[in-house]
Amino acid sequence: MSVQSTEVSRPLPLPPRSRERDFATLFRRYGLQSATSLMAIALWIVLMVGASQTWLHFDIYSALMSTVPLTGIVALTLTLVVVAREIDLSFGSVMAVGTWVFMSVHQPELGLVAGLAAGLGAGLLNGIIVVRFGVPSLVATIGTWFFWGGIVVYGTGGNGGGTDFASGFVTHLLTGRIGGYVPAEFPWMLGIAIVLWFVLNRSRFGAHVYLVGDNDQSARMMGVRTDRVRMTAFALVGVAAAFAGIASTLEANYFWPTVGSGAMLPTVATVFLGGTSIFGGRGTVFGTVVAAFVIGAIEPGIVSLNLTGLLTQVIYGAVIIGALVLQAFVLRRSER
Amino acid sequence: MTNLLELNGISKTFRGVLALEDVDLVVGENEIVGLLGDNGAGKSTLIKIVTGFHAPDSGTITWKGRRLSHLDVQHARELGIETVYQERALADQQSLWRNVFMGRERTGRFGLLDVKAMRSETETLMREFLRFTSKSVTPESPVATMSGGERQGVAIARALHFEAELIILDEPTMGLSVTETKKTLDFVRQIKTAGKSCIFIDHNIFNVHQVVDRVVLIDRGRVAGEFNPRDMTIVELVEHLQHVAETGSFDEAGAGAR
Numbered sequence: 154m155s156v157q158s159t160e161v162s163r164p165l166p167l168p169p170r171s172r173e174r175d176f177a178t179l180f181r182r183y184g185l186q187s188a189t190s191l192m193a194i195a196l197w198i199v200l201m202v203g204a205s206q207t208w209l210h211f212d213i214y215s216a217l218m219s220t221v222p223l224t225g226i227v228a229l230t231l232t233l234v235v236v237a238r239e240i241d242l243s244f245g246s247v248m249a250v251g252t253w254v255f256m257s258v259h260q261p262e263l264g265l266v267a268g269l270a271a272g273l274g275a276g277l278l279n280g281i282i283v284v285r286f287g288v289p290s291l292v293a294t295i296g297t298w299f300f301w302g303g304i305v306v307y308g309t310g311g312n313g314g315g316t317d318f319a320s321g322f323v324t325h326l327l328t329g330r331i332g333g334y335v336p337a338e339f340p341w342m343l344g345i346a347i348v349l350w351f352v353l354n355r356s357r358f359g360a361h362v363y364l365v366g367d368n369d370q371s372a373r374m375m376g377v378r379t380d381r382v383r384m385t386a387f388a389l390v391g392v393a394a395a396f397a398g399i400a401s402t403l404e405a406n407y408f409w410p411t412v413g414s415g416a417m418l419p420t421v422a423t424v425f426l427g428g429t430s431i432f433g434g435r436g437t438v439f440g441t442v443v444a445a446f447v448i449g450a451i452e453p454g455i456v457s458l459n460l461t462g463l464l465t466q467v468i469y470g471a472v473i474i475g476a477l478v479l480q481a482f483v484l485r486r487s488e489r
Numbered sequence: 490m491t492n493l494l495e496l497n498g499i500s501k502t503f504r505g506v507l508a509l510e511d512v513d514l515v516v517g518e519n520e521i522v523g524l525l526g527d528n529g530a531g532k533s534t535l536i537k538i539v540t541g542f543h544a545p546d547s548g549t550i551t552w553k554g555r556r557l558s559h560l561d562v563q564h565a566r567e568l569g570i571e572t573v574y575q576e577r578a579l580a581d582q583q584s585l586w587r588n589v590f591m592g593r594e595r596t597g598r599f600g601l602l603d604v605k606a607m608r609s610e611t612e613t614l615m616r617e618f619l620r621f622t623s624k625s626v627t628p629e630s631p632v633a634t635m636s637g638g639e640r641q642g643v644a645i646a647r648a649l650h651f652e653a654e655l656i657i658l659d660e661p662t663m664g665l666s667v668t669e670t671k672k673t674l675d676f677v678r679q680i681k682t683a684g685k686s687c688i689f690i691d692h693n694i695f696n697v698h699q700v701v702d703r704v705v706l707i708d709r710g711r712v713a714g715e716f717n718p719r720d721m722t723i724v725e726l727v728e729h730l731q732h733v734a735e736t737g738s739f740d741e742a743g744a745g746a747r
Contacts, residue, residue, distance in 0.1 A: 355601045357594045364591055367580035374577065375592030376566065434582040 184483045185428040189440050192476055193447045200450065204457035213457070215334050217449055219404060222342035223397045224416060225445035228423040229342075229349050230393040232441045233386045234290075235424050236353075238366040238433025239283060241387060243294040244394035244420065246301035247275040248413030251395025252402045253305050261319035269395050275301060276391020280384035290387075302414070309410040316406050327400045338400055342442075345393070350438040362386060366433030422469075423448045426476050447472070491554035492517050493655060493686050494539070499548035501534055508534040510710045512548070516655060516686050521677065523697035523718075524690045526707035527734065532690055535707065536657055539688070540572050541565035569654030573661065578644035581633040586611040588632050589647050610650070618646045618679060637665040638672030645676045649683050656680055657688045662696055674700050694730065698723055708733050 201208045227244050234241050255268030275297065282293040316324070329337045353359035361382045364372035373379050394413070402408045427444035429436030451472060455465050494516040501509040509531045516522050526532045537543045538550075541560040550557045552568055579588045586607045597603035611628040615621050619642045625634075632640055641661050648656045658677065662670040677700045680687045691697050697704060698718045704726075706713045713733045718726070732738075 351601070355604070357596060357600070357602065360587060360590075360594050360602060361592075363583055363587065364580050367582050368577065371574075371577045371580060372591065374572070374574070377592045430582075434580065 184486070185480060186437055186440050186443075188479055188483050189426065189428055189443050189447075189476070192479065193443050196447060196450065196454070196472075200454050200457065204454070204459075207453075207457035211334065213453060215336065216453070217446065218339035219328070219336035221445050221449035222336075222338035223401045223404075224420045224423055224448065225342045225442065226345055226397050227390065227393050227416065228420045228427070228441050228445055229346055229438060230386075230389040231420060231424050232427065232429050232436050232438065233349070233353065233359075233362050234390055235429045235431065236366045236433060236436040237362045237383055237386050238369070239290040239383060239386065240421075241276075241279060241290065241294045241390045242417060242421070243275070243279060243296075243298040243301060244390055245413040245416045246298045246305065247272055247391050247394035248398030248401075248416060249305040249410060250275055250301045250398075252398035252408055252412050253308060253410070255319075255395075255399045255402075256314055256316075256408050259318055261321065261323035264319070265323050265399065268399050269392050272391040272393070272395025272398075273388055274391070276388040276394075277384065279391070280387035283387065284380045284383050298417075305410050311410055313408045313410055316403055316408060319403060324403045327396075328403045336404075338404070341396075341400070342445075346438055346442050353438055358382065358385065363434055366435075368434075419448050422473050426473060428480055447476075492551075493520070493553060495549075495551040496535075496539070497549045497551070499535070499538060499545045499550075501538065501543060501545050507710055509538075509545070512707075512710070512712055514705060514712070516688060517702075519681065519684050519686055520703065521681055521687045521689055521701045523701035523704040524688055524707060525694060525697055525704055525730070526713075530707045531710040532707050533659075536572070536659065536688065536690065539565070539655075540570055540657065569652060570657065571648040571651070571653035571655070572657040572659060573641070573644040573648060574659050579632045579640055582631050584629045584631055585615070585626070585635075585643065586628040588643060589614065589650065591647070593651060614646050614650055618649065619643065636669055636672075638669035638676075641665075641673040642676045645680065649680065649685065653685065655686045655688065657690070659690050660692065661689075662691060662693060670696065694726055695723060698726060706730070706733060708737050711737075713738060 197208075207213050227248075231241060231244065251268040251272040254271040255264040258264035258267050279290070279294055279297055282288050282297070283290045288296075325337070327337060327341070331337060331340065351359075353362065361372065361377045361379075364375075364377055365379045365382050369379055397416075398412050402412055423444045424436075424441060425431065426447060427437065427440030427442075429440065451469055452465055455468055456462065460468075492515050494514075496512060496514040499509055499512040499514075500507070512531070512535060514522075514535065524532050524535070534543065538545050538560075541562045541564055544560070550560055557564075580591065583591075586604075589611050590607050595603045595606050597606070608628045615626070615628070619639070621639065626639075632643060635643070641658075645656065645658075661677070662673050665673060674696060677687060677689060681702075689697060689701055701718060703715060704718055705715050714729075721729070
């Protein structure tokens with residue numbers, strides 16, 4: 154009797170999982186991330202073999218941990234915007250705006266809050282222009298990029314300033330050295346990456362980011378508040394940009410009104426190198442983190458291999474094009 | 490027994506152009522109603538009134554015996570009226586479970602998504618409703634890998650899973666192959682099996698004839714006639730439709746109608 158009753162309560166058997174199907178599913182889900190990771194590891198091996206005196210010592214990693222997060226943190230939030238099938242090119246100037254506000258307040262804690270709030274405001278303005286007025290984000294954010302850049306140049310008269318006033322808690326919080334070696338920027342980036350992973354994969358907002366980027370119309374018809382989703386994504390980039398601007402200024406101990414002006418290309422390249430689709434609906438936090446380190450290692454890599462710095466741009470371009478071609482190949486294979 | 494939905498004397502004008510004139514439409518409990526009509530006959534306008542997208546200029550809407558004073562999109566969804574548009578129903582690159590729970594994601598502790606529950610509910614739907622036979626389809630499969638008929642099935646399964654009372658299918662077989670069309674029609678029959686109602690819009694009278702309980706013919710903004718497909722062969726139906734196209738009226742076609 155008891156044997157029978159357990160027989161009855163057993164759930165319906167699922168069809169057996171074939172190995173083939175598991176491989177296809179895994180390839181589809183992780184193919185792109187694996188390709189990006191393999192590329193990063195290959196680059197790393199080349200550097201360790203070619204310039205072992207540099208890449209087998211901790212110093213270079215300590216240096217990377219202070220520079221990579223500055224593009225990485227913005228690239229992480231930009232990933233959400235691109236997954237939602239939008240783009241933000243204004244973050245370079247928003248970095249400057251946030252930092253300028255931080256400097257102007259002259260009280261580090263308040264300044265940090267005010268600077269981040271300024272970034273939030275700039276991000277929301279992008280969102281409003283795109284969502285409420287229907288201006289394509291590519292042109293809208295080129296417009297705000299110029300606008301905010303100009304505001305900072307005008308407001309500062311082109312003059313920078315030292316950050317000694319902030320040389321206490323805030324400087325330690327953003328750019329201190331943990332145990333004397335690990336720059337605080339690095340745990341900040343890891344923490345933000347983990348939070349954004351949860352946001353993107355385990356929150357309704359994250360689910361909606363993917364849906365908006367994939368099929369905005371059906372998402373709207375199924376009750377997703379698509380405008381609010383886009384707006385939030387733009388706002389996050391604004392805050393992250395202000396944060397990165399302030400951190401890089403504290404790291405340098407000096408505020409240049411042009412802070413962030415060189416950030417655009419490496420940051421955008423990081424997002425696409427990380428496997429986020431320019432057509433929306435596809436992208437991962439993991440890919441962006443790995444790509445941030447690849448992009449960040451290119452320049453020191455060239456120097457350490459004793460190649461001329463004049464080659465930097467060539468190798469930059471070649472790595473990005475090569476990676477994107479590889480991605481297109483993986484994608485086409487996985488869709489079969 | 491009260492009807493699920495009753496529209497009485499519905500008229501709608503767009504910038505002086507009469508789109509619908511004194512239209513009556515009834516959908517019974519557990520009934521599949523086919524809406525047939527030429528392009529521009531007023532089918533879409535009628536559907537948009539049912540889904541709350543347009544408000545009629547005059548006429549009344551009654552849901553389960555209760556007259557609705559006002560119907561908007563949100564309200565219609567809450568009542569259980571769900572539309573499945575062919576091209577706009579699914580997010581292609583996203584997994585099956587993300588599509589099933591689109592806009593209605595289940596959350597657990599701390600407001601985090603309950604991915605496990607959504608995957609297993611999707612698995613149940615796949616087994617019991619969609620009856621996917623291919624082993625390569627899992628709740629994680631992107632819907633882009635599925636055929637046209639299967640995608641219609643996903644959209645219909647989604648509506649049924651969230652207890653839609655009335656599912657509106659707008660040209661669900663457009664552009665589908667013969668086999669995929671057959672799959673789609675089977676899913677429409679399952680709406681009937683599940684005890685729900687459906688308004689089925691299609692150009693193809695052969696499809697409509699196969700699955701519906703009643704056909705409502707719309708022509709130039711008016712109801713030109715209604716009939717039971719079982720009372721009429723396809724050949725007779727085609728003749729009637731031609732007559733309607735010429736005269737705008739169904740009844741005078743004579744033979745066999747009603």
